[in-house]
Amino acid sequence: MEKNSELDQATLRLVVSACAWLYIVVLEGLDGGGNARYIPIIIYISTFFVVSIFLRMIIKRWPGHFFWRRLFTMLHDYAGIAFAMVLGGEGALPIYAALLWVTLGNGMRFGSRYLALATAIALLTLVLIFWLNAFWRTQPYMFLMLIVTTIVVPAYAHILLKRTRIASEEAITANQEKSRFLAQASHDLRQPIHSIGLFTACLRDAKLGLEELRLVDNIDRSLHTVSQLFRSILDIYTLDHGKxxxxxxxxxxxxxxxxxxxxxxxxxxxxxxxxxxxxxxxxxxxxxxxxxxxxxxxxxxxxxxxxxxxxxxxxxxxxxxxxxxxxxxxxxxxxxxxxxxxxxxxxxxxxxxxxxxxxxxxxxxxxxxxxxxxxxxxxxxxxxxxxxxxxxxxEPATPKTPNTPRAAPLHERLNGLRVCLVEDDANVLMATSALLEKWGCQVESHSDGEGLTSDCDIIIADFDLGTKISGSECIAAIREQRGWEVPALVITGHEIERIRQSLHNLNISVMAKPVRPPELRGVLLELVKLMDRQDGSPIRP
Structure with missing residues (x-):
């Protein structure tokens, strides 16, 4: 959630005004003259406090960047400070700290333009105080010090703000570059891991001797370890960046x-x-x-x-x-x-x-x-x-279906299944096609999804098919050509949550590379069941 800096400023305004009210009350108690010179200030600050409460309620109810509201709150603050310092004289000198707070607070929270505006209003306020109060006119050097402080401190704050902004922009740029690099590296690294896993599954189903099977087993085990490490690194990155x-x-x-x-x-x-x-x-x-x-x-x-x-x-x-x-x-x-x-x-x-x-x-x-x-x-x-x-x-939830786990369909249900496979990476295309054929599917392999037509039962497409067409657009085109919502699966090397969000209304399953063959088979079986429900036709033998 975005931080509401204006609300924080409004909260701090209440704290500072309460401290100022307490200080003036103490001054009134210590005043031996009995002329109640500080009573008007106490009344004004009390009124100021009530108005500030309503301002905070308005800011909380309608958050956002409203220039005129921010200008009004600054004038509200400086008016209260001027009233206290004009009537309070030398006893109200510590109230000057509130003037600095208002100037720096607006600048540090809202940026350099507000800092410059607040500094200009603060200087006008000091001039007004000097003109209306005889004590300050008898102390020109002290008042000059206040003027200089009001200029120098915000000026230094402006320099710090500028440096902070530059450093922040550089950090954001570097972070964006790192994100782009990791996203591209993630996609490029997923492809070979994904294809090796599928090729290994094909080898496992082949008629190999015991020694060859042992070697395949070792390859699969090492690949599983690499895949786990790769996913862990990507998970940490994604979680750290709040994506x-x-x-x-x-x-x-x-x-x-x-x-x-x-x-x-x-x-x-x-x-x-x-x-x-x-x-x-x-x-x-x-x-x-x-x-x-x-x-x-x-x-x-x-x-x-x-x-x-x-x-x-x-x-x-x-x-x-x-x-x-x-x-x-x-x-x-x-x-x-x-x-x-x-x-x-x-x-x-x-x-x-x-x-x-x-x-x-x-x-x-x-x-x-x-x-x-x-x-x-x-x-x-x-x-x-x-x-x-x-x-x-x-948190427990109401079941979608009767409270029994669904039985997995038989492996043979993939026999004769017509699959349209669209993948622009040659190795991944070859590996996926070989594995699907091992499972008994009839595979139409395509490296380009543009202008594609097919009478398939299920579509499997990579999300990123180049600059001309995406996997989701390819699926939509085939569905439009067929006249019904052909069950579809997108396999992506990009960030899976982002892809899922972009496809959540299209009824397309999504898997992240590298995909383990058992996972792919399980999703295919679910799509077969979906196809049966949609068109009522049996799987072709």
Missing amino acids: LVPQADTVHLGALLQDVVKQNTEAARWAGVELRLRPCPYWVAVNPGLLTTMVQNVLSNALKYAPGQPVLIGVRRQASRLAVVIYDKGRGIASEHLAHVFDEFYRVRHVRDKDVEGLGLGLSIVKRISQLLDVDIHIRSRVGQGTRVTIGGL
């Missing part, structure tokens, strides 16, 4: 956890870990992608630091909320480390930890996402007994 705006959806919690377990089946096998998932009938209102990332990162830690031990995943009730609990029987974490496990790049060092991959970013990402989703994250651990991580505070 994620979570949008809640009604999600079957059991199905979400089941998907995470399926995606980690190979990694669990490599670690010798048995993943145990307790059935869960609950639905929750949450952003599914961010919650999946949280569970994925916690589970990845369990696979790294509890090899050869079972990992249990379940859901518990916490009063009116729900909590996902992940428990492992690994080495555990000593109490002196627990306070730091959510810090970036912090890793609990043990013997032979050089063999454990990772940057120490996983739990830091989990903590940041928990703050974004307004959920709780707690870790309890005992050395030698294991670790329990609880993601709590999940």
Whole structure:
């Protein structure tokens, strides 16, 4: 939320006027003459305070940049200062501090133009005070000092503001350059990782010997590690720059956890870990992608630091909320480390930890996402007994469908499926096409989506197809040509949340590269079910 500087200034005005009122009251009490010379000032400041309250209410009700309102508040402030200093004489000299506050406050909060305007009004106020009060006319040198101070201090503040603005602009420019570089590097790096993963899946399905399968397994394992590290770095960058705006959806919690377990089946096998998932009938209102990332990162830690031990995943009730609990029987974490496990790049060092991959970013990402989703994250651990991580505070929701997880369609339902594949990267196009054909699909491969026609059942397109047409535009053109909303999937190497927001009204599924083959197959099966509901025709044999 953007900070309301004018409201802050209005709040501080009340504080300063209250201090000024208290000071004048003390002066009146100390005045031995009994002529009540400060009573008019006390009355004026009291009135000033009431008016300032109404001004603050107006600013809060109608925030924004209104020049005439800001000018009125400055005149309001300087009028009060002038009244006090004219009637108060030498006893009201400390009120000059309020004049400096008004001048600097407007400049520092609203910029150099307001600083110059406030300085000009402040000098006119001092001239008026000098003209109306005999005491100040008898102290010309003291008054000259006030004039000089009123010029020099704002002038120095202007220099600081200018330097700060230049530094800020340079930082923003550098940050934008870094963002553009990371976005381009992210897209370019995702492509080869994505294609290697698909080629590896094709090799796994080929008729290979045991030695060759072992090599493929090692390639897949190394690729999985690179993919996890890559995603962690991008997640940290995205969270640090506030680009994620979570949008809640009604999600079957059991199905979400089941998907995470399926995606980690190979990694669990490599670690010798048995993943145990307790059935869960609950639905929750949450952003599914961010919650999946949280569970994925916690589970990845369990696979790294509890090899050869079972990992249990379940859901518990916490009063009116729900909590996902992940428990492992690994080495555990000593109490002196627990306070730091959510810090970036912090890793609990043990013997032979050089063999454990990772940057120490996983739990830091989990903590940041928990703050974004307004959920709780707690870790309890005992050395030698294991670790329990609880993601709590999940809000239950009304089910979209009957309260049972959906059964996954059979793999054979992809046989004969006509897929229009549009991808401008030759390696990714080749790898995706080969994998889809391994699954029994009939693939139409295209490197350019412009002017494309197809009688396909499902469209898979890269989002960025060059300068002429985007993946979403290609999908829209095919749908218009076919006369019905052909199920479609966009696979992107760009920031997935931004792409999702741009496509949320088009009924297009979105996946981020690099895509794991099991994830791709799962989405395809969901699109097959969608196609069956839309046209009622069976899958072609």
